[in-house]
Amino acid sequence: MSKANKGLSRRGFLKGASALSAAGWVAAGSTWVLKPEWAHAQGPIKMGIATDITGAIAPGGNSNWQVAQFTVKKINDSGGILGRPVELVLEDTASDPGTAVGNVRRLVQQAEVDVILGGITSAMREAIKNPIVRRGKTLYLYPQLYEGQECTPFLWCTGPTPAQQCSELLPYLIKQGNKRFAMPSANYIWPQLLNEWARRVIEENGGEIVFEEYYPLDQLEYSATVSKIMNEGVDHVFNTVIPPGLQAFTKQLYEAGFQDKGGTSSCVYFDENAVNYVPQRELEGVYSCLDWFHTVKDPFSEQLLKEYAEMFPDTKYLFSAGTGSTGMYRGIKLYEQSVIATNGDLARDAVAGALDSASIPEGPGGPAKVVPGSGHVAMNMYIGRAKGGQWDIISEAKMVDPDECGKT
């Protein structure tokens, strides 16, 4: 056992470590850290990233991690925050909440970071928020689009909420003539709470919900569901089935001729990665609503995308909205703004006070602004429609309110 203790260095493992060693990677004691290239008398600001580098969510986690590196590199290249460089510390949450609890503890207690960003699934956020915020007394920023209703103090959600994703998309769909909605869903918390919101919006706008059903995440057989969709005159399928069940469902729906008969569907986590999940012909015409698509005409976003591609050429981990990468960028930049506002004071209460009204003038998809007292962020939302593997931007809504925690 004692031997094992010695072997404990460098726990936060990094897949592309060799490639990144040139970028300043060092094994410092217990965790992989990205050291800035220059120093400051007060030392660096330590930023902890806890995300899924391995396991089932790894594609999303690695995207988040690359975006974190990208964003921090940009900050450091332009002189750091008030002259202090930012140091990144990574812990792998391994797509397993059980493992994550232990690893996050290390970020808080051993690396003593000033802020933690990360977590993708709701299960992960639920598992790690307690060790970070409550027991660890550290700020936590959660980047992914999610089901809402997270109002824990010192926890900020920088991704879109159900209100943001639904309140533009669904009225638009109903205006297009879709009246009867079906809600096939994967059985976990995100679809459940998202559907609750969607149901309200649909009914307020004169739509009607034919059914709302929850399946095991990896269910392979949807004939009963598809038959009901076909037989009961459903106009629009508001789909929250996730992989691996997703493909079986979309295929059965497609083959039953739903699209051919004029039916449409939407899936609000679909982004540029969607073509990996679903063949292009089944994806054609599907709607999504996110805070950014690569096709958004915004000079700053386009520049970001270009620089990201330069830093990670040919990467399979995209800088896209569906995996929390936009929330990660936003979170880091909002934190930067808050520290500037406190004049360099990193104490949790001070930064939290500044974060409560922080805003950034530009980012992926546009500006972002924290809604005071809500712990959530107002941002631009885009309705996209899949066409030839790209997302056509149907409409843009400026600074949509997250409508969470009783604050609008």
Add this chain to the structure above:
Amino acid sequence: MDAAIKLVFDILAFASIMVLVVSGLAVIASLMGIFNLGHGEFVLLGAYTVYVFRGEGLPEWSGMLAAPILVGIFGLLIEASAIRRLYKSPITAMLATYAIGLIIREVVRGLIGGQYYSIDEPIPGAFLVGDLSFSIWRTVIIGTTVVVMAGCFLLLTRTTIGLQVRGALENPSLARASGVSTTKLYSMTFAFGAALAGLAGALMVPLFSLSADLGVRFLVQAFLSVMLGGVGTFEGPILGAAMIGSMVPGFQWLREIPGVAVAVSPVFAEVLVFVVALTIVKFRPNGLISKGRI
């Protein structure tokens, strides 16, 4: 009426997949007495073969043709290197196959990077009969299953190899004494079972998506099918597979019945399949069709 026809078609399609998966498992279990816990991973390998072929720029159907052959050869190697020394103890062999399955699964997971990949069917789309649309690929699967099963049946009943297999099944020592090389026979059986699994994986992957857990998903259901149908017969496991294969989509329709709708959520319907199958096996331990009829 339309709905009923669709229901039958969908059940038939899913049951066909089950039959393909199960027959490979059953062949090995019947003849060698080994429950191959790595069977799901042979299915996965079949699916993975299609993915690799596609990655090389070859059409999907070529991968599907190659899958049973490659997985069969792989099965042959596994049998010769590990399984052969464990014939005497079925439980140990079962553990070994589990370990092999774990290795295959995790290697594949590493190779595909934990992602889910969609794979196109060689013939996409659906055809219309009247107002009803039927998936072409599902029809192909049903047809293939019927052909393969008929082929297996003829092989068993009409050929010398079939005679040897039946003999070895009835009485291995007598078969050996009569000059049948059971070692060779077992190797061939294992390879054949693996090949069937590979075929099943290759055919089903366009319907679902490729992920490392594709095979595991079918494993428990496949086992129950074999237990349900009865080990040692040709038609038993096929019947068992057909039953499980119908229950899986069939129970999902239970919630369309007014009154029980609330109780039968999709999750519950899935668990119900296991409960029903286990209970039947409990009261008919030898399966629906007793041994010794091939």
Add this chain to the structure above:
Amino acid sequence: MAAMDRSSEARQRVVRVIPIIEGLLLLFLLVLPSFASDFHTIIATRMLLLCLLALSFDLCWGYSGIMTFGQALFFGMSGYVIALLANKADFLQIWGIVPIGMLVGLVVSFFIGWFLLLGKRTPTIIFVALGTLTASYAAERMVAGWQWVGAGNGMSIYDFLKFGSFEIEPGQLFYYIALGFVILGYLASRWLVRSQFGLVLAGMRQNEERLAFFGYRVQAFKALVFCFAGMLAGLGGSLYAHHEGFIGPASMGIGLSTFAVLYALFGGFGTLIGPILGVGAIEVIAFVLSDQDELKNYWPVILGVIMLVVVAYKPAGLLGFVVSDRERIGTFGKVPKGGRGGSA
């Protein structure tokens, strides 16, 4: 114990290794927190709780020939009940948690055992193996789809385990509590397998039919062991849920069940100390490897290889390297006066 040596030939006059291992291990475990950091003490506590699971599997397979592929079911089920108690009823008292956990394990294993083991016909070993596998798989999918128990998210326990109003945080104190329960569980198991009852079990291992002819209700004995093992696993699960502050569907599914098998096989099944060594060895390897960038992703593959090698080439496990087959298999019951001679 010395009677055995006296009674037999020179070839048997070997030093008995197992008591030495037991003693050394106990000593090591007692002093561990004094030189390990808090973080490592917590990791070690987790391993101790897994030992209860490993032990429970070994009682089934190593001692009574029940191939259970679903031992985590009892572990996880009890963890879920405990998490529910904490979250829905605010009940965190250790004096209640422990017996409730054991009871849950006992009750669930009783029903599973009753269904799979008892009945007019003797079930085949394969039926039992697949039955336990299915039960654990079905239970995992059930809780993963059940919103009230957190579905796929599982359940977090935010508050610490308590005794009265005193909070037992994961750390040294929790470690010693866990160690205490592991020792108790170990002693209880040892008592069970060395008693007259254990003698019957040993007879069953040798030849089930012969025992049945003697009039023993073999299946009832098996069911009893199964229940006892379920209780042990339940004990482990209840403390595990509190220690980790989290329980999820994976804690009752095939994954963890397989680990139970692996622990016992790797350490050496059919001895009580083997599974414990197995937990230590496998978990320490996993822990060390998680720091090795190149190897980490291949850990499950390595596990598979280990399992295959052990099953095919070294069925006696780690313990087989230091303990003779005779000692490994033959240590049950009190040795009657005049020695036992060749019981095989």
